[in-house]
Structure formats: structure tokens, C-alpha cells
Amino acid sequence: MTTPEMIHRSETAVSIELQTPDMTLNIGPQHPSTHGVLRLVANIDGERVTDVEPVIGYMHRGYEKLSEVRTYAQITALVNRIDWVSGFANEVPFIAGVEKLMGVEVPERAQWIRLILSELARISSHLVFMSSYPLELGATTPLMHSLREREYILELIEEVTGGRFHPNFNRVGGVKPAYGGGSTTKKQSMDLPEGFFQRTADAMDRMDVICDDIDQLVTGNELIKMRTVGVGVIPGSKALEYGLTGPNLRASGVAYDLRKADPYLTYDQVDFDVAWRPEGDCYDRYVVRLEEIRQSARIVRQAIDKIPSGPLQAKVPRVLKAPKGQVYSRAENPKGEFGYFIVSEGGKIPYRLKIRSTSFSNLSILPWILKGQLVPDLVAIMGSLDFVLGDVDR
Amino acid sequence: MEFVDNFWFQLVLKLAGILGVVLTGALVVIYAELKIGSHMQTRIGPYYAGGRWGWAQPLADGLKFLQKEDLSPTGSDRTVYGFAPYVVMMATIAVFVVVPFGPDMVGANLDLGAFYLLAISSLSVLGVLMAGWSSANKYSLIGGLRAAAQLIAYELPLVLAVVAVVIQAGTMSLNGIVDAQQQTWFTIGSFNISAPFIIQGQILGFAIFMIAAVAELSRIPFDMPIAESELTMGYLTEYSGIRFTMFFLGEYASMISLSAIAATLYLGGYAVPGVHGNIVNLLGPGVLLTKVAILVFVIIWIRWTWPRLREDQLQTLAWTWLIPLALLNIAIVSIFKVVF
Numbered sequence A: 001m002t003t004p005e006m007i008h009r010s011e012t013a014v015s016i017e018l019q020t021p022d023m024t025l026n027i028g029p030q031h032p033s034t035h036g037v038l039r040l041v042a043n044i045d046g047e048r049v050t051d052v053e054p055v056i057g058y059m060h061r062g063y064e065k066l067s068e069v070r071t072y073a074q075i076t077a078l079v080n081r082i083d084w085v086s087g088f089a090n091e092v093p094f095i096a097g098v099e100k101l102m103g104v105e106v107p108e109r110a111q112w113i114r115l116i117l118s119e120l121a122r123i124s125s126h127l128v129f130m131s132s133y134p135l136e137l138g139a140t141t142p143l144m145h146s147l148r149e150r151e152y153i154l155e156l157i158e159e160v161t162g163g164r165f166h167p168n169f170n171r172v173g174g175v176k177p178a179y180g181g182g183s184t185t186k187k188q189s190m191d192l193p194e195g196f197f198q199r200t201a202d203a204m205d206r207m208d209v210i211c212d213d214i215d216q217l218v219t220g221n222e223l224i225k226m227r228t229v230g231v232g233v234i235p236g237s238k239a240l241e242y243g244l245t246g247p248n249l250r251a252s253g254v255a256y257d258l259r260k261a262d263p264y265l266t267y268d269q270v271d272f273d274v275a276w277r278p279e280g281d282c283y284d285r286y287v288v289r290l291e292e293i294r295q296s297a298r299i300v301r302q303a304i305d306k307i308p309s310g311p312l313q314a315k316v317p318r319v320l321k322a323p324k325g326q327v328y329s330r331a332e333n334p335k336g337e338f339g340y341f342i343v344s345e346g347g348k349i350p351y352r353l354k355i356r357s358t359s360f361s362n363l364s365i366l367p368w369i370l371k372g373q374l375v376p377d378l379v380a381i382m383g384s385l386d387f388v389l390g391d392v393d394r
Numbered sequence B: 001m002e003f004v005d006n007f008w009f010q011l012v013l014k015l016a017g018i019l020g021v022v023l024t025g026a027l028v029v030i031y032a033e034l035k036i037g038s039h040m041q042t043r044i045g046p047y048y049a050g051g052r053w054g055w056a057q058p059l060a061d062g063l064k065f066l067q068k069e070d071l072s073p074t075g076s077d078r079t080v081y082g083f084a085p086y087v088v089m090m091a092t093i094a095v096f097v098v099v100p101f102g103p104d105m106v107g108a109n110l111d112l113g114a115f116y117l118l119a120i121s122s123l124s125v126l127g128v129l130m131a132g133w134s135s136a137n138k139y140s141l142i143g144g145l146r147a148a149a150q151l152i153a154y155e156l157p158l159v160l161a162v163v164a165v166v167i168q169a170g171t172m173s174l175n176g177i178v179d180a181q182q183q184t185w186f187t188i189g190s191f192n193i194s195a196p197f198i199i200q201g202q203i204l205g206f207a208i209f210m211i212a213a214v215a216e217l218s219r220i221p222f223d224m225p226i227a228e229s230e231l232t233m234g235y236l237t238e239y240s241g242i243r244f245t246m247f248f249l250g251e252y253a254s255m256i257s258l259s260a261i262a263a264t265l266y267l268g269g270y271a272v273p274g275v276h277g278n279i280v281n282l283l284g285p286g287v288l289l290t291k292v293a294i295l296v297f298v299i300i301w302i303r304w305t306w307p308r309l310r311e312d313q314l315q316t317l318a319w320t321w322l323i324p325l326a327l328l329n330i331a332i333v334s335i336f337k338v339v340f
Helices: A004-017 A063-067 A072-079 A084-102 A108-136 A141-161 A196-219 A222-228 A236-241 A282-306 A358-363 A366-370 A375-385 A389-393 B007-040 B057-067 B078-095 B113-121 B124-134 B138-169 B174-180 B203-217 B241-266 B279-303 B311-339
Strands: A023-027 A039-045 A048-055 A322-333 A336-347 A352-356 B186-188 B191-193
Touching: A023 B138, A039 A366, A039 A375, A048 A366, A048 A375, A063 A072, A063 A352, A072 A084, A084 A108, A084 A322, A084 A336, A108 A141, A108 A196, A108 A282, A108 A375, A141 A196, A196 A282, A222 A282, A222 A375, A282 A375, A336 A358, A352 A358, A358 A389, A366 A375, B007 B057, B007 B078, B007 B241, B007 B279, B057 B241, B078 B113, B078 B124, B078 B241, B113 B138, B113 B174, B113 B241, B124 B138, B124 B241, B138 B174, B138 B203, B138 B241, B138 B311, B174 B241, B203 B241, B203 B279, B203 B311, B241 B279
Parallel strands: none
Antiparallel strands: A023 A039, A039 A048, A322 A336, A336 A352, B186 B191
16 A cells, blocks of 8 residues: 555655766857857756857957057957958948047948948858748758849949958048049049949848848748747846847847937938838848848948948048047947947057947847756857857957 | 579579669659759859769769768777768668569568568668667767667657558558559449558648658757757767768668658558559569658658657657557558458
């Protein structure tokens, strides 16, 4: 006869014998889906992640310190390497900050060109996401299609700036044309390559087509939906608490976009919609980015219509010296708010440069969001946050 | 012609035939995957190896693998680790014993052929589990366990789908099943109409069989045991050199074997409608391999089109959809068998 005590005792005996301690799984720094060298120390119970600790710093290059011994013009070459899939977009807030510090007025044409190239960088960054995210879910083919389309964008950027990834195109007071004898010589002020705007407009039409293609091939795919809908839900309040910005925040129902909230360059003169979604799951983060490609194409088309003629470069002294002071300059980068806090003690070099990089802040939600998820979802969620390790470690 | 009936002569002939089909077939399928995948991805794929169309690329890859160092990680169980690839390979090759390429062109026409191949094809998971366990790597271990879970989920629909065919054919011998598909289904006037089982109402069973077969192969969308983006390479993570080649060849050879089984059970196997007699022995292999090629193409096509399912979604699919549907299929087939 079994009494309740006996059952109870036998249960304890069994649970002592069959203790199943969590396994510590070290994901990364070398792992196919960590976008470089992120390391996650995960405790897993079977397939379930009980606890996860991101370890960063494997790609720390010390850009903030390096900036303290470089002139403002040299620093642009550093900052476009922070988030390498959207190099141009990193330069804009930095150079805008320096201009604000020095009180330089930028010609309007240069501002429009910055806007166009920023949007091209956004499209190329989102196309990288469109290629890598399905790959993380196991679909290999979208990779090739999206990267092929990105090539058109990179060619445009290269045509103007001379660099595919690291344009180093911004100068204090304007932009530097791709060819010719340099913009500061008074005799010949060079402009963008001939026919550039027409080719850009064609590429934007192409982007609309490829967005529809991606919609048909990936967005509507049942398996993609099974893997992403309802997975890794970040409520809007949590997203704000962790300082998420960009598409990750907008997918959580907070339609916050610096281009609208705090317009810089000439964003107040173009008409576009802020892409946002209410649910905050992986699927929404994906859809927001796809919609942003369409909106960016729309912005670029308007910019091409509205761009005035004029000089590309303001008159600035040969030796750039910033007055004493400090400034925070920010912009809506493809991955979110990107900011520079520049402290100047006067002179050619900054005293301190603090970089508020997007991916670093976006990554801070990982321990919270990954807790209790399955290992396959861990990959899906990490991919949907769309971070770049260079942007995390700087 | 006495030596033709000699047991040893026949054994050597059959061994050579099966090994030839398995190895050259695997190489051809690898090449097909490289090329078809490339064209689906708007790439060209192998181009230079062998002079034209990169036809020698699988051979070149194989030679490259042979030169690689055969590493085994510290802390691994050397014996099990070394033996695992051969278990997978053996299980794959052994399936071909019962696959009929013609009325007489069969390794062994077992009375329990269907039973035998179901038993032997699930053996390869044993090798996968051995590989996962002995690698002394957590990713490998998870991969091996996923493979085991997948086997349990998918062996059942596979078996149930085959049971329906066995009921309809009334025999477990694969030659018998092919013959049953040549029997008169119904007559229109003086014409005797015969049809493969897929047309005789087994379309559901065929779909279940193919889904389960892809899961058994652990290819996308059911490649969770390998899952490159999650587990690096799952149970294959630590393998290199010749042992990796064994796994690799094994995967492609079992693609052929499962397609051959599907072709035999559902698509009429080697049979050519309206052709009888010895000539079928000659035409049979070609007919069967054509059907195999079509099925292999479908499997490759699926791989390059779809993302991966999640482990729990796979279990849900198997237990709540495939198994009830397979049971329903059996019920329908049985009722038709009894009534008509």
C-alpha cells in the first residue's frame, strides 16, 4: 500500500537522482550567426535558454581614444568604419557636430547630397539585413538576391565617393567631389558625376520592384511567418527602457524617428512616412525594415527633384580649429539613433569624443529578451535586432 | 551460362552494381545540387573544374577532403567517433539491397522487403547519435539529440505511409509492389488500365512519405540536427577529412535511396506501361533512375527555397498532422481494398 508520504519520498528520491543541471553553451565569438565576434554565454536547459550573458569587446578598436589624437578631418575616416554596412550614415552626424561647433554654414546642395547618400546607405544596410536574416532562419536563397540588389546601391555610392563601404566623403563645410582637383581650389569646383541623378532614380525604381519581390519570396512565406510571428516580443515600454532606437523601437509601436522628431539636413523638406508596426516581434522588425527601403526610395526621388544647384563646399579656413565648447550631434542611422558627443578645448583635435553607437544600445536588451527562449529562437531574435559588431565595440 | 547462376559471381556483380550506383549516383546528385542551387540563386556555380560546366567539381572536392587531416578532438571517444560515419554509410548502402531496378535486377528480393528497408534506413540515425555523443562538443551533442527526436517523430508517418502501400499491394516484397502497380486497375471496353499507386488514390500517402523522407534526410526545412546558423554544423561540427566525406556522401546517397523507394512504392518503380518480358530488365534501371532524378530535383528545390522549421514546430507537424493523416490514409485504403 502506498501512502502519500511514500509517494512524496519516492518523488524526492527520483528528483535527486535525475538532476539535470543546466548546460553552459558558449556561443561565439566564432559562430555563424553572431555577425562577427559577439560571444554569448548561455545556460541552456535542453533547448531552452535559462540565462544568457553577452560578452562584448572582441572587436574593440579604441576609436574614441584614437580620435583624441587626430584632427577633425582625419576622424571622418575612422567613424565610417564603426558600422561598416552603412559607412556614409556614420559620417553625417559627426561632421554636422563639428560644423555646429565651428559655426560653419553648409551649402544647401551639399546637404541634399548628404541626405541622398544617407538614404542610399540606409537602403544598403537594410538590404544586408534582408539577406542575412532569412539565412539565419535557414533560407539560403534570399541572401543572393538581396546582395545583388545592394550592389546597385554600392555602385552609386562608389561612383560619387570613390568608396563602396568607407566613402570618407564629408568635409567640414560640405562634401568632396569624387574626382577633380579638390574642392577647395577656387578655380574649379567639381560637381557630382554626370548622369548620377538619373541612375539613382533608376535604381530607386528598381528598389520598389525588388521590395515587391522580397515581399513575395520571403515576407509571405509560411515558414518565415512560423519562425518570426510572436517570437521575441519587445513591448514598447521595454524597448524605451533599454534605449532601443531605430527600426527595433518602431517595430514595438513607438513611431519615433529622428528624421521627423528632430529634423536634420533637409529632412523637413521631404515627404515620407515613418514605418512602424505595433507587435514588436521579429516579424514586425523585419517588415519595418522592408518598408523603410520603400520610404527611403521615396525620399531619394523627392530629393533628386528638389536638389538646388550651387557650391558643394562652404568657405572654411585651411587649418580647421574648433573653439572651446561641447556639442552633441545625432542622426537617424539605418540601425537607430547614432550620436557623437564632441568636447573641444580649442585647437585642431577634439579633447574627447564619445560615440553613442546604435548597436551597443540595441544589444543591451539581449539578456532580457533571450531569457526563456529556445535556441533556434535565440538566433532568430538576435538576427532581428540587426546589429553590427563593429558598431557595438567601436 | 552456368557461371551466371553461381552465387559468388552474382554476389560480386550485385556488390559492384550497388556500390557503383551509390557512389556515382551520390557524386551526380552533389553536382546537381551545386548547379541547381546556383541557378536558383542567380549564380553560375562550378564552372572550371573538368573543363566544361564544372562537371568534375564533386571529384575535386572529394580529393580535397581526402587530403585533409583526420582530426579527432581531445576528450572524444575515439572508437565511436571513428566508427560513426561508417554506420551511416553502411545503413545507406544496405537500403539498395532491396531496391528493384528490374524484375531480376535486384540485390535480394526479400519477402519482407518493405519491412527491411524501414528497419535499415532508421539505422543511420544511430550513426548520427554516435557522432553527436562521441565528439565531446556541446553543439554536436544537441545536434545528435535533435536527430534522435526527429527520428522518433518521423519514422512513424513514414512507416504508416508504407503500411498503406503494403495493404494496397497485398505484399511486402518490393518486386511484388511494382507488379501490383501493373495489374489491371479497371477496364474500359477491352482496354486494361493499370496505374501506379500515386494515381490509385495514394497521393496523400506519397506526400506524407516525401515529407517524412526529407525530415529523415535532415535537409532544409528539417535540417535542425545540422542547423548551421544555430549549431554551427550540429553533429558534423568536429568531423573533417575522409570521415566528413563519408557523412557527406551518405547524405546524398540516402537522397537517392529514399527517392528510389518512393519511386518504387508510389510511382511504379522500374515498370514501363505496356512493356513486358526480359526487355524490362534492360529498360528498368533507366526508368527508375529517371523517376529518382525527378524526386531528387524536388528535394533540392525545396532545400533552396524554404527556411528551417523550429524543433517544436517539426514535432507538432509530425504528431498532429502527419500521423493522423497517415492513419486516415490507411483507413481509406483499407476500406477501398475491402469494398472493391
